[in-house]
Amino acid sequence: MALLDTYGLTATYGDFQALFGVDITLGEAETIAIIGANGAGKTTLMRSISGVLRNAPGMVQFNGRDIGALAADEIMAQGVAMVPEGRKLFPSLSVEENLLIGTYGRRVSGHWSLGSVYDLFPILKDRRHSPGTALSGGQQQMVAIGRALMSNPRVLLCDEISLGLAPVVIKDIYKAVPAIKAAGASLIVVEQDIGQAMAVADRVYCMMEGRVTLTGAPDALSRDAIHDAYFGAGQ
Amino acid sequence: MIWVDTVAQGILLGGLYALFAAGLSLVFGIMRLVNLAHGDLIVVGAYLILLLVTLLGLPPFLAALVAMPLMFALGWGLQKFLLNRTLGDDILPPLLVTFGLSIVFQNALLEGFSADSQRLPTDALTTASVAIGPLNLGVMPLLTFASAVAVIVGLNQLFYRTSLGRAFRATSDDPVTASLMGIKPASIFATATGIALIIVTIAALYLGLRANFDPNIGPARLIYAFEAVIIGGLGSLWGTLLGGIIIGVAQTVGAAINPEWQILAGHLAFLAVLLVRPRGLFPRAND
Ligand SMILES: Nc1ncnc2c1ncn2[C@@H]1O[C@H](COP(=O)(O)OP(=O)(O)OP(=O)(O)O)[C@@H](O)[C@H]1O
Ligand SMILES: [Mg+2]
Numbered sequence: 001m002a003l004l005d006t007y008g009l010t011a012t013y014g015d016f017q018a019l020f021g022v023d024i025t026l027g028e029a030e031t032i033a034i035i036g037a038n039g040a041g042k043t044t045l046m047r048s049i050s051g052v053l054r055n056a057p058g059m060v061q062f063n064g065r066d067i068g069a070l071a072a073d074e075i076m077a078q079g080v081a082m083v084p085e086g087r088k089l090f091p092s093l094s095v096e097e098n099l100l101i102g103t104y105g106r107r108v109s110g111h112w113s114l115g116s117v118y119d120l121f122p123i124l125k126d127r128r129h130s131p132g133t134a135l136s137g138g139q140q141q142m143v144a145i146g147r148a149l150m151s152n153p154r155v156l157l158c159d160e161i162s163l164g165l166a167p168v169v170i171k172d173i174y175k176a177v178p179a180i181k182a183a184g185a186s187l188i189v190v191e192q193d194i195g196q197a198m199a200v201a202d203r204v205y206c207m208m209e210g211r212v213t214l215t216g217a218p219d220a221l222s223r224d225a226i227h228d229a230y231f232g233a234g235q
Numbered sequence: 236m237i238w239v240d241t242v243a244q245g246i247l248l249g250g251l252y253a254l255f256a257a258g259l260s261l262v263f264g265i266m267r268l269v270n271l272a273h274g275d276l277i278v279v280g281a282y283l284i285l286l287l288v289t290l291l292g293l294p295p296f297l298a299a300l301v302a303m304p305l306m307f308a309l310g311w312g313l314q315k316f317l318l319n320r321t322l323g324d325d326i327l328p329p330l331l332v333t334f335g336l337s338i339v340f341q342n343a344l345l346e347g348f349s350a351d352s353q354r355l356p357t358d359a360l361t362t363a364s365v366a367i368g369p370l371n372l373g374v375m376p377l378l379t380f381a382s383a384v385a386v387i388v389g390l391n392q393l394f395y396r397t398s399l400g401r402a403f404r405a406t407s408d409d410p411v412t413a414s415l416m417g418i419k420p421a422s423i424f425a426t427a428t429g430i431a432l433i434i435v436t437i438a439a440l441y442l443g444l445r446a447n448f449d450p451n452i453g454p455a456r457l458i459y460a461f462e463a464v465i466i467g468g469l470g471s472l473w474g475t476l477l478g479g480i481i482i483g484v485a486q487t488v489g490a491a492i493n494p495e496w497q498i499l500a501g502h503l504a505f506l507a508v509l510l511v512r513p514r515g516l517f518p519r520a521n522d
Contacts, residue, residue: 052411072414081415088412092404101401105417151417 003028003186004049004080004155005061011041011048011210018044020210024188026155031177031187033201035194037230040207042190043085046159049188050082051075063154077105081153085160085190087144089132096128098143102150110152111183117146120176138169145176149185156180159190174200194226206230237491243370245487249463249480250380251445254438255456256463256475257386258431264470265407265427266322268329272336274457276432279340280306280439281448285353295355299440303433310432315425322424337453344450355443379441383479386434387472393430403427462505468515477516481508 004026011019018041026032034042047053049060051072059068067075076082081102089098099117118125121142127135132143141161148156162170170193177200180187191197197204198218206214206229214221214229259273270276280302287298313336321328363374394400402423406413410420442448442456459482466481467474482501489500508516 050415052414071419072411073417073419076415076417084412084415088409090405090408090412092408093401097401097404100398101405101413101416101418104398104402104405147416 002026002061003030003063004188006045006049007059007061009045009048009055009059011044011053011055013044018210019048022207022210022212024205024212024215026186026188027202029181029184029186030202031181031189031200033197033204034188034190034207035192035197035204035226035230036207038192039209041210042207043159044210045207046082046085046157046188046190049075050080050157073105076151079106079108079151079154080157081148081151081155082157083141083144083148083159083161085163087137087140089140089143089147091131091133093132094129095124095132095135095143098132099124099146099150102147106151106153108152112149112152114150117149120149120179121146138165138173141165141169141173142176145173145180149180149183152183153185155188156185157188157190160192161189162191162193162196170196194230208232238488240370241487241491242484243372244376245484246480247372247376247380247483248487249476249483250376250383251438251441251479252459252463252482253383253476253479254379254386254434254441256460256467256479257383257390257472258434258438259457259460260464260467260470260472260475261390261431261434262428263464265403266424267326268318268322268424269326269333270318270428270431271330271333271457272340272453273333273435273460274455275337275340275344275453276306276310276435277439277442277456278344278448278450278453279309280432280436281355281443282344282348282353282450284436284440284443285355288355294358295440295444299436302439303436306432306436307429310435311425311429314428315421318428319421319424337457341450341453348450350449350451352447352449353443354447355440357444361444375441375445379445382437382441383476386437387476390430390434390472399426459501462501465515466505466508468517468519470519471515471517474515474517478508481505 002025006022006024008021009019010021022045034045036042048055051070055068057069058066062078062080067078093101099114123139124142124146161173189200201218203217204221205212206226208229214225255277259270262268262270283302284295284298287293287301288295321332361375364371365374394403402418406418406420406423413420462482463475463478466478481504485504486497486501490497
């Protein structure tokens with residue numbers, strides 16, 4: 001049985017429908033990537049799974065439980081943590097406080113703690129008393145990832161962790177993924193960078209206009225199929 | 236020498252105003268809610284203490300201690316079941332609802348206790364004074380000021396040293412991202428208002444021990460509290476204490492020149508600070 005599934009997930013902003021029946025499945029110890037153009041609905045999907053957008057009952061199953069209608073704080077407490085798009089550090093909190101608050105709703109002992117997060121991203125230890133927002137973009141992304149890891153989640157949702165970062169910084173950040181997997185989390189990674197998505201994921205979902213248009217293992221997908229799924233056939 | 240004494244009295248009076256203001260500042264800092272019923276809640280607290288004193292025969296300080304959890308519960312419930320529903324992008328609903336609450340509290344107190352003015356019973360200690368150098372200071376004003384400092388130190392410890400305090404600051408920054416940390420913003424807000432009403436109870440104790448009160452004095456206390464908060468800079472607790480002191484000193488100095496100028500001098504000091512520093516003395520960087 002999969003660890004996390006969505007069943008015909010829909011989402012709306014007022015009158016605007018952003019998701020039209022999305023089905024994805026995430027296995028234990030698996031990493032999936034969600035790719036798609038701007039506005040495809042990737043962030044909306046992450047916000048729906050994490051409960052920031054409320055769903056109907058039955059639309060999301062996690063660990064054998066229906067979490068479709070739960071609030072974000074309840075879903076987090078079950079073990080689904082999110083690294084939100086744009087990092088969203090708390091400006092009033094120092095780096096270390098940003099990390100510590102990641103355990104507020106879920107205190108589970110496991111691999112991740114302040115010490116192991118500092119081992120993963122040593123630069124954060126030197127900057128631990130700085131305001132979170134005084135760091136560079138890459139360092140802020142490290143804080144956002146560390147903050148989500150602090151609760152020892154079963155599922156980690158990463159929304160465009162490479163956004164706006166230099167290639168060498170992106171490489172540094174993705175170096176953390178094997179350690180995150182080794183500690184027992186499954187990942188859903190939203191990426192605009194298709195190469196990065198292909199490199200990290202066991203399976204890829206491509207979205208367009210609120211629907212999944214293509215899915216498969218990275219090496220089974222041709223460039224043309226991805227191009228069509230990304231931009232629509234005939235573009 | 237008389238001026239030194241006047242200023243010292245004013246500083247101590249500022250402690251009372253800081254106590255009026257600290258709860259207002261706390262709630263505004265965390266949820267950007269301006270509670271227009273804050274002054275009336277202080278008066279409600281004073282009547283609650285009076286009730287416990289007369290019904291149970293408790294001394295006022297013990298009665299205030301008993302009143303604290305009750306006031307916390309009142310604040311928690313008010314926030315959870317009423318005020319949380321008014322929060323949003325529009326600033327008008329919370330103003331209207333708390334303005335309505337202010338009227339409800341005043342009338343409920345009038346019904347229950349009549350318009351007669353009341354006072355908490357004082358004993359020898361509360362009317363005593365001590366000589367400090369050339370100054371002769373009342374024990375009660377000294378206690379009030381010490382309580383204000385203790386409240387502000389305590390709130391700062393809570394804010395910067397505890398997990399709940401982190402959650403307060405995070406929720407104030409960004410409630411949606413806070414919910415991704417497992418925080419329930421609605422409960423955080425309810426807890427914050429509950430804590431604000433514990434401070435209100437302390438303010439009510441000194442209000443009732445130092446002067447007469449009746450059901451209609453709430454709005455004037457709200458104005459002093461507002462002025463202290465705004466002088467200090469919205470959300471800064473030490474700034475709120477300084478704001479209280481500025482109003483207190485202005486009032487006692489004004490009264491020393493001409494007794495009729497006491498209240499006016501406080502308001503003028505407020506306007507003067509606002510002219511020079513429109514965002515208060517210690518504004519927060521990200522407001
Ligand atoms: N708060 C909102 N209110 C209204 N419409 C929204 C809102 N957020 C997103 N949308 C719309 O929903 C659609 C999907 O947006 P979403 O942010 O999920 O896309 P995305 O795939 O994450 O894009 P990007 O790659 O730019 O981050 C878009 O058409 C967007 O305009
Ligand atoms: Mg997005």
